[in-house]
Amino acid sequence: MSLALDLFSIAAISAGVFFFLAGTVGLLRFPDALSRLHALTKADNLGLGLIVLGLLPRAESLLAALMLVAIWALVQLAGATAAQLIGRAVRRKGPAI
Amino acid sequence: MSVLQALDVGLAFLVFAVAAWTVFAPGPFAATVGYVVYGLLLSLVWIRLFAVDVALTEAAIGSGVTGVLLIGAAARLRGAETTPAEEALTGLTRLFAAGLCLLVAAALAAVVLLLSDQGPTLAPQSMERLPETGLGNPVTAVLIAFRSFDTMLEKVVLVLGVVGVWSLAADRYWGGAPGEARAERPEPTLAFFAQVLAPIGILVGVHVFWVGADEPGGAFQGGAILAAMWMIVMMARLTEAPQASAFWLRLALIAGPAVFLAAGVAGAVVAGGFFAYPPGLAKPLILFIETFMTFTIAVTLPMLVAGPPRREPRR
Secondary structure, three states: OHHHHHHHHHHHHHHHHHHHHHHHHHHHHOOOHHHHHHHHHHHHHHHHHHHHHHHHHHOOOHHHHHHHHHHHHHHHHHHHHHHHHHHHHHHHHOOOO | OOHHHHHHHHHHHHHHHHHHHHHHOOOHHHHHHHHHHHHHHHHHHHHHOOOHHHHHHHHHHHHHHHHHHHHHHHHHHOOOOOOHHHHOOOHHHHHHHHHHHHHHHHHHHHHHHHOOOOOOOOHHHHHHHHHHHOOOOHHHHHHHHHOHHHHHHHHHHHHHHHHHHHOOOOHHHOOOOEOOOOOOOOOHHHHHHHHHHHHHHHHHHHHHHHHOOOOOOOHHHHHHHHHHHHHHHHHOOOOOOOOOOOHHHHHHHHHHHHHHHHHHHHHHHHOOOOOOOOOOOHHHHHHHHHHHHHHHHHHHHHHHHHOOEOOOOOO
8 A cells, every 4th residue: 555655656746847847848948938938837737736646645644735735726826826917017018038 | 875965965056056147147137036046945955954944034034025125126226227337347346346255255165164063052051941931942932032132123123124214205205105006906817816815824924923932933934924915915906005104003013122122121120130031921921022023024024115105195
């Protein structure tokens, strides 16, 4: 049972790291601000979600597990808001930098 | 080298790299972003050094609040980025500045290298006397009991900072409200974010303050989180900053240091020493002081970020 849980953790966290990597590559390689934002937010939300999923079986208590999920939800909220604001600024003023 | 050690070395290199990038960044805004990342990396370093209290403070104050202040400064400097004074710097001045920086860095490096392996420490004594305070977190005990005078003066410095910021106001705005007025129709994304986040953030801030007695956390970290919530609601323009002349605001700004000082003076009368707590009553007293400190921090930091008054006072 614990071996299966460990394997699950390793698989989920590896997949999460892969999405972070993909998001970073997108941030560095995509041509304009909007597509860079797209790469970053999608990949980060999914990447962090998978890492949290992988850490859940290793949480010390139910409360700790709930905290991990809450952190993921808050990061999603902040990430989505920041992406909206940056996207809106880009549309209004054109790519500044 | 174990995996964890390799990660530590990587973290150290990353801190160096981001620090260098911050110094050589192409403009104030980019440098500020670099600085915020640098602060977040530093808080990871503090966690690796098992100093969770310091990590929380670094993330909240060093990276968060200072980052917001610097972004505000960068926005004001936009358009004035190459000042004549900067261009007029001669080679000799630059050489002199570089030499001074090198000297400071060399002196710091020498001090670190010359430190004895077993540095002087008061940690054993602090841990020994910890039960007398009734607290479980030695950092809080040091801040509010063993070195309470320092902590009280730190809060006075914060209030002086607000006085300094307010002093920058033009005469006709003196006593008026800083920042922008409440918007009729706030920007919807930011307003939604502020409305969802603020209740959660207030809960987390109060929690961090409350557990500070026994676990990492405390007045400064909790107060900074509460302050951030007020800042977000003001930035979303759901509410506006109070007038600098408001009586309740001025009372809130001095409440923390005033209660702290009153407790210290009371200690001189009751417990036989300036800032001494009567035995048995230490923990409730410390929590009482911390409550007002948290409140003052939560009011002071947003006022620093809101800046000098920019609107005429209402009568």
